[in-house]
Amino acid sequence: IEKASTMFLNYLTWKRSMLPKGHIPEAEIANDLSHNKMCMQGHDKMGRPIAVAIGNRHNPSKGNPDEFKRFVVYTLEKICARMPRGQEKFVAIGDLQGWGYSNCDIRGYLAALSTLQDCYPERLGKLYIVHAPYIFMTAWKVIYPFIDANTKKKIVFVENKKLTPTLLEDIDESQLPDIYGGKLPLVPIQET
Secondary structure, eight states: OHHHHHHHHHHHHHHHHHOTTSSOOGGGGHHHHHTTOEEEEEEOTTSOEEEEEEGGGOOGGGSOHHHHHHHHHHHHHHHHHTOOTTOOOEEEEEEOTTOOGGGOOHHHHHHHHHHHHHHSTTOEEEEEEESOOTTHHHHHHHHGGGSOHHHHTTEEEEOGGGHHHHHHHHSOTTTSBGGGTSSBOOOBGGGO
């Protein structure tokens, strides 16, 4: 109980400093929002909201690390706000089609991972990584050791030829983004 209390107090302190107004104003993350790199789509079969991150739209040379951290918190807050009563987890699809070295942001990925694991623990239900190019594996080898064991179990790399059937196991066609064989168009997170 003592460890849980300490974690909760640390979270409250972090949240008060990160979200002094109770939310992150879109003007503070305008650059990251302008690339439409994060979308929100329906819910999976368990009622968990679905987020889609489009990796090739992230360009660390055109932003700054503090803005990206705020963007990550903004995203997680939006996802959590869409969770139906009784649901505490979300599903994410990390789409790396067209991802290259110019999109690689190890510091940003580690900051996002730290925020997810430390400030939103156990919120991730499942992460599908799709269209992962071979060069991504170099970045993955750097990031992987920093992922806690519970989170590692929730990450699924999906082969291109099995993409739609794999996603349809957990996501109804009516809720799946159209770019993966479903019915919903991608909607940038700031428009949800």
